[in-house]
Amino acid sequence: MIRKMTNRQVLLNVYVTQGFLGTIALGLGIILFESWQQFYELFTWHPVQFLFLGCGSALLVILLDVVLVMLLDEKHYDDGGINKRIFSVLPVWHIAVLTIMIGAVEEILFRGVLQTHIGYFPASVLFALIHIRYLRKPVLLVSSILVSFFLGWLFLKTSNLNITIIAHFLIDFSLGCIIRFQYKKTVRVNEEDHNEVCDHESSSNKGR
Template sequence: MIHQLSDREIVIQLYATQLLILAASAVIGFFCFTDVHDFLKLWHIRDDNIIWYGVTLAVLVIFADLAVMKWCPSNLYDDGGINVLLFKKRPVLHILFLTLLIAFSEEILFRGVLQTHIGLWAASFIFTVLHFRYLAKWLLFIMVAGISLLLGLIYEWTGNLFVPVTAHFIIDAVFACQVRFQYVRRGLHDGNVKS
């Protein structure tokens, strides 16, 4: 169905999904946290763990994903071209904004609200299931479940929501930019895309 949408409609759907996730976080958080200060205690910007855990995890996941792409048949990790449709025509600054929005909205809901109140395993399960487009592909399903658990673990270890947000952002931004650069490179090679 996404292949029938225009580029503009795809972007609108992405923004709508992220706003829905933020709204769900606000509603669920309203009942789970005693007040806003209780939620704000999850964020610590001056924390070396952002680098040690967040950036390190992102680099490890990126290398693992690159290894999968190198050694596994593409049909095992192909998401049906959805990421290509989402990011191939986006300028890099828009990609960075989108991936930052995705990282914040998803980590607020899954780690900040759900994991804080129902635990690592339940939050990771919900995260994985809600990425339903990966359910039909066993390798993608395992990768998403593993990444979710790792994001949850670094949140458990550090108690700082900025740590999984950082990791999530770097992972998504690198792969979204990779999609964009491959599209531009192919277009330049074919002579039909402006960089």
């Protein structure tokens, strides 16, 4: 189905999915929280936690992911082309907007609402299950499960959604930028190769 969709349709599908998850978060939040104040208390500004736990945790995950990409064959990280379809055509500012939305919506739902009320383990499992498209990709599946439990653990230790949101955002944003610039590099190399072939053919024709 994804292969039959245009890049615009794939991107729109991401926004619709996040809107759906955000609606679920809002509905469950109204039902489960006694007051808005109880929800607001999950967002606290703590610069040290923000820098070392939020940004530091994201950096650790990104570095580990880069190492795995270097060690493993590319096929292990092929998600069917969905991430490439989404991120390869977007400008950096749009990648930032998209990934901050994803990070905020998913962390509010799975950590802020679900983990707060049904516990760390069930919420982390549910978060991993939304990445069901990785079912036939063991490396991607295990990575998403580990990241899910890691972010859940961060929230368990800090009770601060700002920490998990910034970590989630930075992980996705870095992934998106890597895909985008790798795609641009591939396109540039292909164009250079094409130009070299054209120049060679032109020279050959003149020689005749």
